[in-house]
Amino acid sequence: MASESYWTLRVELVVEITMPRHASLFYVLVLAFWRFQSLSAASLFTAVLEAVQERARAQLQASHPGRFRDKGGRVRRWRLPFGEACIRLCKLLDKETGHVVWPLKLVMDLPARVRWCEAALLPGYRLAVIQSFRQSRKALQGMVPDGSAPSVSTLHRRFQGFASQLDPLPDPGEGDAAASWPYRLADGTKLKLQHKGFDAGVADMRLVVGSRTPSGPLEVLDFSIGASWEDIGQRVDQRFSQAKVLVSDGEEHIPRALAGPDTRHQRCLVHARRGLPFALYRDGC
Secondary structure, eight states: OOSSSOOOOOOOOOOOOOOOTTSOHHHHHHHHHHHHHTSOHHHHHHHHHHHHHHHHHHHHHHHSTTTEEEEEEEEEEEEETTEEEEEEEEEEEETTTOOEEOHHHHHSOOOOSOSBOHHHHHHHHHHHHHTOHHHHHHHHHHHSTTOOOOOHHHHHHHHHHHHHTOOOSOOOOSGGGGGOOOEEEEEEEEEEEEETTEEEEEEEEEEEEEESSTTSOEEEEEEEESOOHHHHHHHHHHHSOOOSEEEESSOTHHHHHHOOTTOEEEEOHHHHHHHHHHHHHHTTO
């Protein structure tokens, strides 16, 4: 351990090549590294876990000689973005307390015992939102070396659990904290809905973000699916003071719902550049 706040983990990779003495060294190296490229990163990842586990076990037994006794172990598997990792977790018995100790769990947080690790599903969540869970599954299938992917129902269930942990609306605070949102940006888009894997129509997803200070980061003020800009404006007005500047794509309902008498409405430059060619074409230019 390099310091109280950081760990140093050195991973040394050794590639051993066995070849006939009469073979061309150049071509043997080409073939060897070609095959090495096809090796699953999961194998290397598993080797690192095993090394970390062995070091943790050795440190326990060296610090407390005779206190821990080997109690076997169990196999754990995880589906990772680069394949499946499989490791036999070492189990030790603490003779003084009678409790079971897992050395690897002492030095790192292992994910829950699920077939698909959350990190393997995150790349597909974006497609699940903007397109469909079927498209998300296809995207994940193309990312995993063996071409496997969770079912659409599994992906839908895991996404619902992932989304339930998100709280996009911040606490407005009290006093000056609730009245310090000078800048806001509002936009919306069409969202394709699904229910248990089937088409559930299209709804409007609308988002309002704002900053606490002129140079502060943007934070979500309101996020909704299916609500009108009028409803959103009422919720935002109840929680926050009027904005100094409001940026939108020019949709007439946005400033009507979110802009106050002292709010300066500014058209979004990104939407302006994007929509200008079509506007000129529509005007006959």
